[in-house]
Amino acid sequence: MFVKVLIVDDHDDINNGVLEILSALGIKNIQQSQYCDDAQLKIKRAIFDKQPFDLLITDLSFKKDHREVRLKNGDDLIAALRIDYPELPIIVYSMIDLLQKVRVLVSKHNVNAYVCKGRKGSVELSQAIKNVYNNEQFLSTQVARALSPKTNIEIDDFDIELVKQLSLGQLQNEISDYFKANNISPSSVSSIEKRLNKLRIQFKADNATHLVAKMKDLGLI
Amino acid sequence: MFVKVLIVDDHDDINNGVLEILSALGIKNIQQSQYCDDAQLKIKRAIFDKQPFDLLITDLSFKKDHREVRLKNGDDLIAALRIDYPELPIIVYSMIDLLQKVRVLVSKHNVNAYVCKGRKGSVELSQAIKNVYNNEQFLSTQVARALSPKTNIEIDDFDIELVKQLSLGQLQNEISDYFKANNISPSSVSSIEKRLNKLRIQFKADNATHLVAKMKDLGLI
DNA sequence: TTATGTGTTGCGGTTTACCGTAAGGATTGT
DNA sequence: ACAATCCTTACGGTAAACCGCAACACATAA
Numbered sequence: 001m002f003v004k005v006l007i008v009d010d011h012d013d014i015n016n017g018v019l020e021i022l023s024a025l026g027i028k029n030i031q032q033s034q035y036c037d038d039a040q041l042k043i044k045r046a047i048f049d050k051q052p053f054d055l056l057i058t059d060l061s062f063k064k065d066h067r068e069v070r071l072k073n074g075d076d077l078i079a080a081l082r083i084d085y086p087e088l089p090i091i092v093y094s095m096i097d098l099l100q101k102v103r104v105l106v107s108k109h110n111v112n113a114y115v116c117k118g119r120k121g122s123v124e125l126s127q128a129i130k131n132v133y134n135n136e137q138f139l140s141t142q143v144a145r146a147l148s149p150k151t152n153i154e155i156d157d158f159d160i161e162l163v164k165q166l167s168l169g170q171l172q173n174e175i176s177d178y179f180k181a182n183n184i185s186p187s188s189v190s191s192i193e194k195r196l197n198k199l200r201i202q203f204k205a206d207n208a209t210h211l212v213a214k215m216k217d218l219g220l221i
Numbered sequence: 222m223f224v225k226v227l228i229v230d231d232h233d234d235i236n237n238g239v240l241e242i243l244s245a246l247g248i249k250n251i252q253q254s255q256y257c258d259d260a261q262l263k264i265k266r267a268i269f270d271k272q273p274f275d276l277l278i279t280d281l282s283f284k285k286d287h288r289e290v291r292l293k294n295g296d297d298l299i300a301a302l303r304i305d306y307p308e309l310p311i312i313v314y315s316m317i318d319l320l321q322k323v324r325v326l327v328s329k330h331n332v333n334a335y336v337c338k339g340r341k342g343s344v345e346l347s348q349a350i351k352n353v354y355n356n357e358q359f360l361s362t363q364v365a366r367a368l369s370p371k372t373n374i375e376i377d378d379f380d381i382e383l384v385k386q387l388s389l390g391q392l393q394n395e396i397s398d399y400f401k402a403n404n405i406s407p408s409s410v411s412s413i414e415k416r417l418n419k420l421r422i423q424f425k426a427d428n429a430t431h432l433v434a435k436m437k438d439l440g441l442i
Numbered sequence: 443t444t445a446t447g448t449g450t451t452g453c454g455g456t457t458t459a460c461c462g463t464a465a466g467g468a469t470t471g472t
Numbered sequence: 473a474c475a476a477t478c479c480t481t482a483c484g485g486t487a488a489a490c491c492g493c494a495a496c497a498c499a500t501a502a
Contacts, residue, residue, distance in 0.1 A: 210390025
């Protein structure tokens with residue numbers, strides 16, 4: 001089993017909960033961080049000390065507080081770590097159960113497991129740890145279909161960016177200018193209208209505001 | 222100290238975390254629920270059995286799953302309980318740190334304490350339990366100012382309802398009709414425009430879509 | 443090569459949002 | 473009672489969103 005594990009979660013009680021799960025699995029050397037910046041430092045330092053962590057369990061959402069931080073959430077942390085340590089086993093333990101999120105983390109950042117906090121969170125986390133130790137992937141049942149090929153990934157990064165701009169109060173022609181300036185294609189107002197129309201149909205939204213609200217609810221933007 | 226306590230939270234690890242805190246305070250009789258409906262039943266049953274709970278600690282957000290539920294979140298549970306048991310001490314233990322939320326729960330539903338999950342969640346929860354036992358209120362520092370009178374409660378239920386309708390894709394004249402039908406005043410399109418304008422200025426939003434996005438981020442709608 | 447489909451762009455017309463102004467009604471204070 | 477003020481409503485003009493149509497570019501397949 002894993003020997004040295006780092007838990008990163010800003011909730012102190014979850015931190016403790018995870019700690020218990022690890023203890024139950026016989027893992028002795030457990031460290032915790034409530035900030036992503038700290039986590040990154042600890043991992044670097046551990047390698048420098050020739051006693052690297054062999055598993056990272058991290059949340060995604062971190063509350064802002066008085067402290068200035070560089071890595072503001074788990075996504076940042078994972079992205080930063082993957083540059084230097086592509087082989088470090090990572091388990092995400094998060095409340096977020098969006099397929100899009102899982103997809104990006106697993107396919108883009110090679111996260112080894114994605115466990116959703118919830119009614120059976122700790123049971124699943126325990127299983128995930130065992131799986132990852134055996135070089136197997138683990139996904140919570142709610143998000144298991146994230147990677148199944150039949151899932152229509154009809155909406156792409158362009159769509160996300162487009163709606164995000166809308167949610168920031170940008171007008172369609174402002175978005176068009178923005179896309180032109182950033183070499184994002186298509187960029188014409190007409191194309192933007194068309195995409196939005198497609199998205200409105202897809203999400204059964206009556207207008208742009210409705211669309212933004214729905215996509216925010218889904219956590220897509 | 223309290224003798225019999227009910228914890229309601231759908232996250233099993235938090236449930237365990239809270240359980241530990243209670244144990245540390247010497248509380249022996251602790252029960253848990255992962256569903257609000259169950260919690261309500263347990264409380265009713267306990268009274269029927271002449272062994273009522275003397276403290277409730279509950280989350281607000283509950284994930285949907287396969288089960289049909291009547292009380293879909295902590296707000297529902299609290300509202301339902303307050304009808305029958307206005308004296309039951311209630312501590313809310315939630316991730317939500319919105320002043321508006323705290324305000325409603327404390328002033329409208331007489332919640333005895335509001336603790337935000339976070340970096341010091343369990344420490345604060347422990348303190349909250351002690352306070353409530355001594356008939357004192359407790360609010361996490363992040364939301365303590367929720368009840369301070371100087372907090373401008375400029376936005377009222379009308380504003381919330383208005384923006385919520387917008388987020389549902391309703392047009393301004395549809396909202397006007399809706400308000401007329403439900404005897405909500407003011408109801409004219411002109412007044413709706415004016416209110417929205419006020420809100421846009423207040424929230425520094427460029428247009429309705431932007432406003433909805435911002436208010437959703439703040440959890441106001 | 444032509445044909446066919448897909449995606450991008452442009453344009454005109456209609457609807458809705460946005461903004462200022464002004465009139466009428468209700469409330470408050472004197 | 474009166475005036476001052478605030479709130480509600482109506483209206484008109486402009487900007488933006490929405491919608492359908494058509495032209496063009498590009499790729500793929502017959």
